[in-house]
Amino acid sequence: MIRADIVRKTAISLGTIHHKLAEAIDTVLMTVAGEIVADVAGAGPHAAPYREGHLRDSYYAERVDTFEVRVANNMEIAPYAIFVEMGTCKMAARPHLKPAAEAARDKLNELLREINL
Numbered sequence: 001m002i003r004a005d006i007v008r009k010t011a012i013s014l015g016t017i018h019h020k021l022a023e024a025i026d027t028v029l030m031t032v033a034g035e036i037v038a039d040v041a042g043a044g045p046h047a048a049p050y051r052e053g054h055l056r057d058s059y060y061a062e063r064v065d066t067f068e069v070r071v072a073n074n075m076e077i078a079p080y081a082i083f084v085e086m087g088t089c090k091m092a093a094r095p096h097l098k099p100a101a102e103a104a105r106d107k108l109n110e111l112l113r114e115i116n117l
Contacts, residue, residue, distance in 0.1 A: 021115070022066060022067070024115045025067055025112070025115065026063070026066070026067070026069075028108065028111040028112055028115065029063075029067070029068075029069040029108075030061065030063065030069055031111065032069075032104050032107055032108045032111065033061035033069045033070075033071050034061055035104055035107065036061070036071045036097075036100045036101055036104050037059045037060060037061050037071055039100040039103070039104070040056065040059050040071075040096050040097055040100045041056045041057070041059050042056045044100065045103075046096045046097075046099045046100035046103060047096065048081075048084070048096045048097075049084055049094050049096070054077050054078045055073070055078045055080075055081055055084060057077055057078075058073040058074045058075075058077035058078035058081060059071065059072070059073050059074075059097075060072065060073070060074065071097065071101065081097075084096075085097055085098065
């Protein structure tokens with residue numbers, strides 16, 4: 001009986017910790033994704049090339065799953081985003097999204113280390 005009570009209490013504690021940890025990680029991921037979007041949307045050093053502003057306006061962050069956040073562009077607004085980022089045979093690449101994500105890596109690691117439960 002004593003062992004069953006300890007196991008049940010441990011499972012409840014671990015479940016609570018898992019839930020709090022998942023919430024904290026989700027908050028960190030959405031924060032960093034939002035900063036990447038702000039960076040490529042023109043507020044940072046990795047701003048997307050600008051002509052009319054469609055490319056910059058097309059970026060957004062979304063939660064895909066637990067522990068997974070995506071920074072992407074709206075293809076209806078700027079279907080050419082991949083060509084700007086990667087280049088074509090007739091146009092040099094003008095990377096902005098990948099450098100912004102790489103620049104945010106240290107901030108992500110720092111925020112994840114700061115999570116305290």
